[in-house]
Amino acid sequence: MKAIGLITVFSLGMALFYATIDFPPWADPQSPASLHVSPHYIQETMKETDVSNVVTSVLADYRGFDTMFETSVIFTAGIAVILILRKYSKKEDEKFLPEVSEEAEPDIIIQTVTRIIVPFIQLFALYVIAHGHHSPGGGFQGGVILGASFILLAISFNLKAMLRRISERKDILLGGIGLLIYSGIGALCVLLGANFLNYKVLHLIIPEASQVEARSYGILGVEIGVAIAVMAIMIAIYANLSSDGKYDKGL
Amino acid sequence: MELILAKYNYWIYVFLMMIGFYAMIVKNNLVKKIIGMSIFQTAIILFYVSIGAKKGATIPIIEHHAHSGAIDPAHYINPLPHVLMLTAIVVSVSTLGVALALILKIYHQYGTVEEDEILEQIQ
Amino acid sequence: MISAAQIPIFIVIVPFLAAFLISIAGLFKEKYCQPLSVLAMSVSLYAAVATLIHVINHGVIHYHLGGWPPPIGIEYVIDHLNAMVLVIVSFVGFIVSIYSKKSVEQELPDKIPQFYTLYNLLVTGLLGITITGDAFNLYVLLEITALTTYALIAVGRGRAALSGFNYLIMGTIGASFYLLGVGHLYIMTGSLNMADLHQLLPSLYGSGAIFIAFLLILIGVWLKMAFFPMHGWLPNAYTYAPSSTSCLVAPLMTKVSVYVMIRIMFSVFSPKFTFQEFSFHEIVVWLAVVAIVGGSLFALTQKDFKKMLTYLIIAEVGYMVGGVWLANHNGIMGAVLHILNDSMMTLCMFLVVGIIVYKTKGHHFDNLGSLYKKMPFTMAAFTIGALSMIGVPPTAGFFSKWYLILGAIDANQWEFLVALIFSSLVNVVLFFRIIEFAYYPSFSNQHGDAHGSEKIDEAPASMLVPLLIVAAGLLVIGVFTGKIVTYIIQYTIPNGL
Amino acid sequence: MIWQFDLIILALVVISAIAAITIKDLLSAGVILGAYSFLMCLLWTEMGAVDVAFTEASVGAGVSTVFMIAAVYKTTRRTKD
């Protein structure tokens, strides 16, 4: 097995190495990748979407459809983890217990710091989401940071502390809502008579917005949806992994 | 030297990928497989990001004073691979989550995360 | 308000939206989950059929998502081939969503909302893979299907978790290879749109990177479809999965992967590249032969109905891959027709297994005794499915075999013909063995009730009716092969062949 | 871009990757994987992929590591390879 594995790995390496010979030199401004499609994004993003972070405009608009599914990949993972791990009945007997079982004493310093820092983390997350148009970041990163703030709570206190703030039901609900916001905006565009995710028709319902601005708003809406969904799912995955699906005490 | 400078990024990605791939198919421990998987996927991301790199260009955020004038694409890094890789990162963390959930389930079923010990128990 | 031009998007979007609605609905009332799913699937099926009719009447549809023209944005391209696959996928999704009610209630009583959420996402993923005209979009959807499948498989019994994990590893390798291949294409051309790539690539034929890209994508897709020698993960994964999962996954997963392979071979690359520049089509046909023969032989050694079927899937993948790589008209027609026929056949078989599991709590051969007496309708449907697997006219299976064999003769690849005939013969043995188990009273435990005591004990209507529809479908498809070929399949042959 | 700096990070990345798959303690392996992600993230920032780096920092180095550690805590740290 090991020998076959090594041979496979080696031949893969050789093949990929062989392929690099034909690649254009690294970071070559004249490479096809830099010349074919991407100039359009760079040149037109301001004019077409009013978003200066090209990554955001490509992510949420030009290739917004990819991103919608990307978010649903996260959602899928969350539901998948729940499906695999969640145990609703308490009495299910455990044949094999985890080997690392010593409980850590709650540490007052960590808890205090957490309590202070979590609001700031969340504030920062909101900034990342909202400012994704003009700086690195966006719904996804912001959502992860939001989720991480709750996970931090769960780690430094315990799972119950987190669940008091965001219960399992709310969590799943938020995950669904986040994605519904995204796909709902897309579907709204269809209802307004344009293609799916064509945000420019949103100017029909957003007061005092031009078509380009409508795109910008659309992107913002979508990012918010992504953030909500990602946050909820990160929490859900963590809660299930750390408590074995029992939602009792966590790590 | 020219050649090495021109391609070393790609070679490193190939090497990382081989490491990850090796762990995925040869390692016996399920968690190690997952670690290999992460390395493997990250290597692909490195590859894509390397595609996007552009000498003498800056990050793909359009400067505000450039509003009116024509924007030179050579001035900004190709944003498309970045977008694709955001997706790939998301996919990799999702896969990681599901994989870890499966490992937990397997552990509760067999009491171990070593593949050979599990297969022994099945037989 | 919604114009007809928007219909294609509904195929994908309706099950997608439904997934989240189901997940939310599950928090309040679990019993709404399944009807919602059925509703979504029926809308999707309707849209798919409408699209197919539109394609037949008016030709290829392009749908620009977000209103961005390709290659800037992502587009949907629907031609005859994927319109047909869309109908297949949404039909299977529809049938199984009706069928699954009872079996999910039995097998996963406390996880119904999660099951249907993932179910809808899985169907969305498969539909999305089929409909998209963008190479990277395909990857994302590939991952959605993969993740949902891992989870849906892993909640089964017995070795399900472990085989789900193995599948996860293999599936991730496959998807990563695909992604790498797309990366190679991107670095060489700068485009991700399939049609655009098709335009840009010919000037690069002969480049090593393109060659490796093709190989990587191909291996990735083969891993996903469990083509020999990358088939190891499939049998256990499908065997231990819950019935409803295997009913959905077994017919569709491999078929959609075959579709992706055809798309890559002919729509991204060209027949000229795949068969002339990249001249190992004969080797691939040999691999297909090994897949067919090996799959059939392994199926022979099984004592478990469901596991036997999983090995047959491997053989059937060999049919399709081999057919495409025969590199001629008849072979490709046969392969495309087999995508349709085999998904129906496999669906029929797995629906039967699901019913048997529901009724007898197992899928071992011992569970089959006297089933013809107990479940005449189920077994009648099974018989039709079995005949189709064997390839007896006028069931559907015969006609795809017809084209495949003609293709093998045209290509002068007699080993493929022999393999096809061999697998048909093995199927005769396999299925008549099962028919025997079900037809005769079990001889092993004769304690006086060999005859007569079995009362009719049919499956619930929600399981039986879908099965009967599928079985009838096998006959209808078989009988109307001529129409299907003239209206749809002959247009799927790529130009330049 | 300073290619010497680049090379140093690349070397570190390779070292941490090898360490992650060879170390015989799963908890450490998880942490080293986090470090690997973080080094990657540096590399990408240096290549100008700020959004990717941001995401990798929050996801790859952050949440993924937490998941990994949670899972290891719930199972076992032991490994034979």
Add this chain to the structure above:
Amino acid sequence: METIISIRPFLAVLVSLFAVIPIVLSKRHPNVREAWTFGAGAIKFLLIASMLPLILNGKIIEYTVFEVIPGIAIKFKVDPLGMLFALVASSLWIITSAYSVGYMRGLKEHSQTRYFSFFAVALSATIGVAFAANLLTLYLFYEMLSLATYPLVTHHQDREARSSGRKYLTFILGTSIAFILPAMLISYHLSGTLEFSKHGFLVGTASKGVLTVLLLLFIFGFAKAAIMPFHSWLPAAMVAPTPVSALLHAVAVVKVGVFSILRILTGVYGIDLLKSLNLGTLVSYIAAFTILTASLIALSQDGLKRRLAFSTISQLSYIVLGVALLSPKGMIGGMTHIGMHAFGKITLFFGAGAIFVATGKQKISEMVGIGKRMPITMSAFFIGALSVIGLPPTGGFFSKWYLVLGTLQAKQVVMLVVLLTSSLLNAVYFLPVVYKAFFVSPEESLFEEEAKEAPLWCVVPMVITAIVSIALFFYPDIFSKLAELAIR
């Protein structure tokens, strides 16, 4: 030849197929159920008979149902050869149905509804083969027949039925998939058509070697014709209830095999091609081997039905031999033998079944003196035996006579010797049965003197077929006329 488009052949196929529905629905009322069978049989026979005058006037009836594969349709064509076969099969169905009623009720068999339904399907398939206008249609109905007869063969659902059923399927389905399917596709590849035609469609498409291999694939592939070495399913299939053996394994199934081979010889290859490649001789040697070997094996069989089975194997090859002689007289002989042998052999099977119903005996050695007990049955049996041996005054004589003439016409003396030897063997294995039934001293007899026949439902059909066998000697015109038309 004038061609008429008419839906009648298609209807003739469908009648018994659709009869299945009322048969199944009326399963609680046996009398109604059997009435449906008879009704369907009568309609079917009338439909076929109504086409007879047209055919005799040298016309051909065609009907295209639809194209299943572009270029290949499910298509029916009634020509004299098909007519001959259809006529035999459909008329015997009615008679056999009557016999089945007596037999099945006499033995209180289980699952009679299933039995009658599949019988109807089998008949449908038989007529489908008879009227098939191209190889695909023929193959379709051929396979349908194989599958429809499986539940009939394994009717008893016991261990013996199970192993026989396996053998049956292995041979029948195995050969058709392994040999015919590729052979059919190769011919399609070579010629681009599958339509039977007067001069065949393979002329000039491939070398002699290829065509020979193809022909062998076809001949052995139609294993229903029981050409050795693919014959052993037939004796095994005798575990079926006797009416099944009678109609299917003396008439429908086996004759379908032979008929398909005739179609291959006359419709796919064509006489001229066979002559020019000298393939007729090859086929006739294969047939001759089967004739002699099967006759010899039949001698050693004690089970009456098994003996009849081996006799059938040898008689089937007569038909193949006759056509393979490629001389007009030989072909007429072979084709009429389809009809003549059918009536003779079905009488014999009816007799065997009647004995089983009345006494439960299946072995010849247990039947000593049975003539006293069942005089009518054994008389009919005697007439059937005469017909199969080929002695006047029975129909069998007519066809054998032509076969002999055919060998002379084709100057195949070896075949003449084969024919005569095998007729002698026929006599040797049939006549002792009859002799022992009637002419034994009372001490030896295993039966009491008083006549106690099988139920009337069994006896009457048998008497009818016996009478027809004799009548065919005096009026062989229908069959011979059709055969003459077929070779013209």
